Amino acid sequence: xxxxxxxxxxxxxxxxxxxxxxxxxxxxxxxxxxxxxxxxxxxxxxxxxxxxxxxxxxxxxxxxxxxxxxxxxxxxxxxxxxxxxxxxxxxxxxxxxxxxxxxxxxxxxxxxxxxxxxxxxxxxxxxxxxxxxxxxxxxxxxxxxxxxxxxxxxxxxxxxxxx
Amino acid sequence: xxxxxxxxxxxxxxxxxxxxxxxxxxxxxxxxxxxxxxxxxxxxxxxxxxxxxxxxxxxxxxxxxxxxxxxxxxxxxxxxxxxxxxxxxxxxxxxxxxxxxxxxxxxxxxxxxxxxxxxxx
Numbered sequence: 673x674x675x676x677x678x679x680x681x682x683x684x685x686x687x688x689x690x691x692x693x694x695x696x697x698x699x700x701x702x703x704x705x706x707x708x709x710x711x712x713x714x715x716x717x718x719x720x721x722x723x724x725x726x727x728x729x730x731x732x733x734x735x736x737x738x739x740x741x742x743x744x745x746x747x748x749x750x751x752x753x754x755x756x757x758x759x760x761x762x763x764x765x766x767x768x769x770x771x772x773x774x775x776x777x778x779x780x781x782x783x784x785x786x787x788x789x790x791x792x793x794x795x796x797x798x799x800x801x802x803x804x805x806x807x808x809x810x811x812x813x814x815x816x817x818x819x820x821x822x823x824x825x826x827x828x829x830x831x832x833x834x835x
Numbered sequence: 836x837x838x839x840x841x842x843x844x845x846x847x848x849x850x851x852x853x854x855x856x857x858x859x860x861x862x863x864x865x866x867x868x869x870x871x872x873x874x875x876x877x878x879x880x881x882x883x884x885x886x887x888x889x890x891x892x893x894x895x896x897x898x899x900x901x902x903x904x905x906x907x908x909x910x911x912x913x914x915x916x917x918x919x920x921x922x923x924x925x926x927x928x929x930x931x932x933x934x935x936x937x938x939x940x941x942x943x944x945x946x947x948x949x950x951x952x953x954x955x956x
Contacts, residue, residue: 745922745943747943771843771844773848775848799882801879801940802940804937807859807863807866814855
C-alpha cells in the first residue's frame, strides 16, 4: 500500500470518528428507541466504492471499535459489531452484482444492520419480546440507509482523490 | 446501451426498496390487526419472569437488578417506567403501554416489561 493511500485511509478514519461524535449530539433515540442516522456510514459506503473492499472494511471496523470505546459501552460494542459485520457483507455482495445504485446498497445495509442488532439484543436479553421493534427499526433502516446512500452517492462522484 | 443499463439499475432500485417497504407495511398491518387491550404485566430479568401484575392494579414497583434500578408504575390500566438509573433512559422515554404484546425494554439492565392478553396466573 502506498504512503498516500495509507494517509487517505487515516484521514477517512478521522472523518468517520468525527461523524460518530456528531451523531452522539443528535438525540434521535428519544424518537425511536435505539435509532441512529449512522452518519459515519457515509465514509464506509464511500470507501466501498472508491477503495478496495478490505480497506473499507478495516477503516470501518476500527471506527466501530473506537466509537464504542469512546461513546458507548460493552453492550453497544456487541450490537454495533454485529450490525456492522452483517451490513458490510451484504453491501459488498450487492455492490459486486453491479445491478444496483448506491442508494439500494446503502438501504440494504441499513435494514440488515438494524435487523442484526435486534437479533443480538434478543439473544442478550434472552427474550423474544424485542422482536416487536423490528418493523419500526426496519423502516428506520430504509430511511437512514436512503439518506446515507444519496449523500455518499454524491461524494463518490465528486470528491477528487490523487492516488 | 449505457442509458439502458442505467434505466435497468433504476428499475432494480425501485424493486428492492419498494419490496422492503412492502415488507414493512405488511409487518405494521399484522401488528395493528392483532392489537387488543392487555390484562396483565410481566416483568422479566435476564430472560426469566420475576413478577406478574394485573393491569387493573395500582402499583409502584422498583425493579432492582444487579445493574441498577427501574421504577415500574401501573395505574389506570397503563404501565410505564417512571424513572431509571441507566444512562440512555430509553425505557422512560418509551412512555405508557396498555395493549397486549407491547413491551418496555431496558437493555443495560436486561429488563423486559411485557403487557399480556392473559390474566395474572
